Amino acid sequence: VTNMNPLISKTPATTKQWTQLNITLGQASYAQERIWLDEQLRLSITEEDKGLHSYNSLLVYKITSGSVSIPCLRKAIKCVINKHQIFRTSLNYDTTQYCLKQSINPSQDDSWSYQFTRSHLDDNEKIDELVFNEETSNKYFNLDQGRLFRCHLIKQTETVNNNDILNENDLVLLSFHHSAIDEHSRYLFLRDLKLAYTSGQLNIDDNELQYIDYSQHERQMDMTELKEFWKKMLTDFPFEHHLKLPYDHYLTKIGSGSSFPFQVDKSMIRQIFRYKQKRNVTMFRLFLSCYYVFLFKLINETDLCVNGLTPNRYRSELGNIIGPFENMLPYRFQLNPHQSFNEVVKQVEQLCQDIKENDRLPFQDIIALYRSAAVRSSSSSSSASMKLPFMQTLLRVDIEDDVWHLDDEKNTVLNKLSPPTEGTYIRTTNITPIDLTLKVKYNLNNKTLGFSFEYADNLFEDKTIELLSKRFQQLLKHLFDVSSTFDLDEQPVYELSIILSDEQRLIEK
Known part of the structure; x- marks a missing residue:
């Protein structure tokens, strides 16, 4: 994961750095707009076909070495949510200004969802069902209220009878609404969660850029040259052109x-x-x-x-922002x-x-x-x-x-289940x-x-x-x-x- 750092572009020395705007309300980013529109489409489709589901971004880990303190993990999650405002961000359409707005909610205990489940070690069907529900259910998240993260811990009944400790073979499910996360953000989340778990805190720089700040700065950029590039790139590409992939069926309805x-x-x-x-x-x-x-x-x-x-992430100051x-x-x-x-x-x-x-x-x-x-x-x-x-x-x-490696000192290691x-x-x-x-x-x-x-x-x-x-x-x-x-x-x-x-x-x- 550390090799993702080269993906972050460096800001030229002559370019003015983007600064924090100290705002809690602003227009949504272009990516948030695209995700929100996609969400509305998916909701309309799933309402018509109950057999289809939307999707969440899910990480499933099994403890393979050491143990995890549940109180420490929950405290660490609160630290991460307090630091990264994106996990407390509501998205609502403004009918007066005809645009999608984002607003930052205060950090509270109900900013995220938590669930603890006991399961038999060999009850794979139940575990598969729990994982499936985490990945597909939309009941755990609420864009209007800014509830975008959820943690579900699954403890095997064969382990030591202590509800404050997760041991080997127990599972940690980290579920995100896709409006709050991308591939690099997963790495940032795990990095900060590890730091908060081992130290009990996360330092917050009041001058550090938040996602809502990026969204406003992004809107001020001149896109003229970019539009010219893409016009030239696609100018003679036939609109009706479709690759002749080896389709077995030709249907227009979006499905599973x-x-x-x-x-x-x-x-x-x-x-x-x-x-x-x-x-x-x-x-x-x-x-x-x-x-x-x-x-x-x-x-x-x-x-x-x-x-x-x-x-x-075309500027260096965007490298540590989750969103x-x-x-x-x-x-x-x-x-x-x-x-x-x-x-x-x-x-x-x-x-x-x-x-x-x-x-x-x-x-x-x-x-x-x-x-x-x-x-x-x-x-x-x-x-x-x-x-x-x-x-x-x-x-x-x-x-x-x-x-x-959640805790190097105590050799607490979790393996991602794929x-x-x-x-x-x-x-x-x-x-x-x-x-x-x-x-x-x-x-x-x-x-x-x-x-x-x-x-x-x-x-x-x-x-x-x-x-x-x-x-x-x-x-x-x-x-x-x-x-x-x-x-x-x-x-x-x-x-x-x-x-x-x-x-x-x-x-x-």
């Missing part, structure tokens, strides 16, 4: 999604890390290059658009099949660098720019204005840290607005990689996704396996293959 995790050989993972180090390329840029080549081989198209998430900063961006790339893979990686690196310098424009503004241009050029303005571009496929690459890593269809009832997502999780310390395809159930059959995962593994094998003869410097990417071995034998026959 599933996930199919898969792994690659450890030797291949070592080669991928060596390539990353040799080329000094980020994992996101490397796998974005792989995904472009994969899509080209899969659907035989060269004008490709993949969604990606950027940390959006939703991530911005979704369309990475449009015109692939030249006659180039080598290394040449493709080089071009993708330049694309990502250009986007990084212009990644502050909110996704909803990019969509608005693109729609307005499409309406002007379309004979049917109504149909152009209704479609959602860039929502077909997404690449997400995250740093994964499975171990949380879904199965291979060959299991993970069913969810969460709403899935993206058709197909490739997720990559990596650990720099352990040099591990994990993959999964998340997909919309009403668009893809399970067997199709399993086949996609095998084809993607085949591509990685051609690129990085030690036995591969493919020349990354010389051979064009069109010579790469995603044909499986049994298919190859049929072709040869």
Whole structure:
């Protein structure tokens, strides 16, 4: 997790530092607006279909060493909520000014939800049900009242009969409303929670920027150059263009999604890390290059658009603020099949660098720019204005840290519980607005990689996704396996293959 620090951009010395505004009411950030609108859409869908659920951001940890003092943990949580105002932030639409407003509530005991449950050690069904409820239920959070965090402790009945202590195999569930958190914020939360747990307090700098301050400063930025960049990026991208993904069904209704995790050989993972180090390329840029080549081989198209998430912490003073900063961006790339893979990686690196310098424009503004241009050029303005571009496929690459050292002195260690890593269809009832997502999780310390395809159930059959995962593994094998003869410097990417071995034998026959 400590390797996330390079994701935070440094503020140039000539740029004026943003300062705290000492306010408790202000306009919501662009990210909060996007999340709030998404929430309203999800609520309307779940009301129509009771089998669907919204989603929460959930961390599940099992104690593997030492013990956890429940009173100390609860006190530490209060310290974190007191320090970070985002966990006490209400979101309400102002009908007089026609905008979404955020307001900071006082720090009180009921600022967050707490639950303690006893469970049998071998009652996995009950534990799975409790975890599912934490991840999908919206009854624990309230945007109007600013209740955005919840802690649920699950104690096994076989452990020592002391309700103030959690022991080995007991669970700690930390649940966040997604309007309060993003990937880097999870690291900040765990860091501050550990500090508060071991010291009993958290120092609060009265001059330190809060999320509400960032939201107001963000609104004052000149977006003119950013808009010009995105206009140029998407100016000739056809509005009606859709990637010909291998859909099994064609439906427009948003529904639930599933996930199919898969792994690659450890030797291949070592080669991928060596390539990353040799080329000094980020994992996101490397796998974005792989995904472009994969899509080209899969659907035989060269004008490709993949969604990606950027940390959006473009100033150094934003590095320690908990809140939703991530911005979704369309990475449009015109692939030249006659180039080598290394040449493709080089071009993708330049694309990502250009986007990084212009990644502050909110996704909803990019969509608005693109729609307005499409309406002007379309004979049917109504149909152009209704479609959602860039929502077909997404690449997400995250740093994964499975171990949380809560108390180094007492050797209190918690391990993060994750879904199965291979060959299991993970069913969810969460709403899935993206058709197909490739997720990559990596650990720099352990040099591990994990993959999964998340997909919309009403668009893809399970067997199709399993086949996609095998084809993607085949591509990685051609690129990085030690036995591969493919020349990354010389051979064009069109010579790469995603044909499986049994298919190859049929072709040869």
